[in-house]
Amino acid sequence: MxxxxxxxxxxxxxxxxxxxxxxxxxxxxxxxxxxxxxxxGAAAQIVVDGRLLLCMRASTPFRDTWNLPAGYVEADEPPARAAEREALEETGLRVRARRLVEAVYFDDDPRGSGILLVYACEILGGEPRPNAESREIRLFAPQEIPANLCGAGYREVVLRWQREGG
Ligand SMILES: [Zn+2]
Structure with a gap:
């Protein structure tokens, strides 16, 4: 257990x-x-011209799957700040978390089950660039969402965004 x-x-x-x-x-x-x-965990939902930003993970677990910029919240950090920090680390974009859009439960991560808090984020500046954590960074229209999404929590969030038409 x-x-x-x-x-x-x-x-x-x-x-x-x-x-x-x-x-x-x-x-x-x-x-x-x-x-x-x-x-x-805290995730950044970044939408540009109706397209959702996803990163391809460069490391295990879930290597080579697409996910939202996201990561664990540090114990001394508000989750909205964690979403902003992870977005910068994983995409190179400076963002501001505007509102909490969703909280989802996940139980398929080998590092442990958890709650993912998803924040709608606005881009303040910077340029997307691949890095050690993200092999590729792309924007996807609702009809372009790839099948190989990261774990259950991210899948639920991305498919909800897709269902709502972006
Ligand atoms: Zn004892």
């Missing part, structure tokens, strides 16, 4: 117990309970 096997408080190996109606990892020495938490 989880990769955590030792107590966060005392270092004792955790054991599985039924607690609050489900199996949880519990420390037999001090009673500490491991509650797995969802990861939080």
């Amino acid at each position: 989880s990769s955590v096997h030792y107590c966060f408080q005392c270092g004792t190996a955790l054991t599985s117990r039924i607690l609050e109606g489900r199996e949880r990892e519990v420390c037999p020495a001090c009673g500490w309970v491991h509650y797995p938490q969802l990861k939080v």
